[in-house]
Amino acid sequence: MTGEKFSRIITSLPGVFLIAPRVFRDSRGFFLETFTRKDFAEIGIRDEFVQDNHSCSAKGVLRGLHFQSRHPQGKLVRVVRGSIYDVVVDLRKNSPSWNEWIAVTLSSSDPQFLWVPPGFAHGFLSLEDHTEVLYKTTEYYHPEYDAGIRWDDPDLEIPWPLGEYGIPAPLVSPKDAALPRSGEIDSPFAFGSGD
Numbered sequence: 001m002t003g004e005k006f007s008r009i010i011t012s013l014p015g016v017f018l019i020a021p022r023v024f025r026d027s028r029g030f031f032l033e034t035f036t037r038k039d040f041a042e043i044g045i046r047d048e049f050v051q052d053n054h055s056c057s058a059k060g061v062l063r064g065l066h067f068q069s070r071h072p073q074g075k076l077v078r079v080v081r082g083s084i085y086d087v088v089v090d091l092r093k094n095s096p097s098w099n100e101w102i103a104v105t106l107s108s109s110d111p112q113f114l115w116v117p118p119g120f121a122h123g124f125l126s127l128e129d130h131t132e133v134l135y136k137t138t139e140y141y142h143p144e145y146d147a148g149i150r151w152d153d154p155d156l157e158i159p160w161p162l163g164e165y166g167i168p169a170p171l172v173s174p175k176d177a178a179l180p181r182s183g184e185i186d187s188p189f190a191f192g193s194g195d
Contacts, residue, residue, distance in 0.1 A: 005033055008043040009112075011102045014095070016088050016120065018104060019043065019076075019113040032111060034078065035136065045115060047074050049136040057084075057126035057133070062151050062160070062170035064123015065089055065179070069188045070145040072118035074138035082131025083107035084124040085161055089149065089182070092119040095191035099182055101156055108132075119189040121149050121182075127165050148179040155183055 009018040023032045033039075035049070057063065065087065067073075077086060089101040105127070106114060116122050124133065151160070151172060162170065 004042070005036060005039045006043050011104070013088060013090050013097050013100065013102050013120070015117045016102060017044075017115050019115060021111060021113070023111060034113070035076070045076070047117075047138040049076065049138055051137045051140055053135050053137065053141075055133045057082075057131050058171065059126055059129045059131070059165070060162075060167040060169075060171050061126045061131075062123065062172050062176070063126075064148060064176065065121040065151055066123060066146070066148040067091060067121045068139065068142055068145045069147040071139045071142050072189065073141075074118050075116040075122055076113055076136040077106065077116065077122070077124075078111065078113040078134050079106045079108050080132050080134055081108050082126065082128035083109075084126055084131060084133060086114055086124045087122070087158055087160075088114070088116050089121040089156065090119070091121055091149075091182070091185075091187045092189045092191040093187050095119075098191070099156070101158060103158065106133075119191075123148075123151060125160055125162075125167075125170060127161075147185070148176065149182045149185060150179045151176065153181045155181060 007020040021032045090097045
């Protein structure tokens with residue numbers, strides 16, 4: 001689906017898609033709009049965003065795979081410096097793609113955004129030093145409902161590109177290292193529930 005300023009690129013996970021903005025380039029540099037409510041509505045995002053987040057990561061930092069067990073967040077993710085290997089896992093019970101995942105590379109040199117609706121776990125591996133990620137969320141952060149699944153869950157078999165980028169081992173926070181496997185959680189999300 002293509003709007004005037006943004007194009008939607010579907011993925012294999014229902015509801016998750018990339019957004020290609022229209023970029024104006026000339027000898028001075030470039031300009032693009034990163035969010036316009038009416039144009040996003042044209043490509044299927046009618047959610048209200050309530051919070052903006054900004055992270056900076058060294059090469060090899062792996063954040064995730066995160067979700068909120070209550071007050072689930074939709075996330076609009078983009079990279080403004082560096083690049084990431086971005087992963088989304090479907091946690092919606094009865095979904096035809098339950099426990100399936102996709103991975104995309106987002107980069108500041110190719111300014112696409114990733115839309116992750118509520119009901120999915122999300123995480124990323126920083127592929128370069130000083131990688132900066134901005135993301136808008138549809139719900140506020142509620143630390144008491146902060147949850148996730150292990151980045152190296154053997155049931156998911158996500159092929160994080162460590163060797164390809166010369167990363168001997170990911171840098172994972174103690175909290176993320178202690179997350180359960182997907183089979184050890186009772187997902188709070190249901191397919192078609194509007195979450």
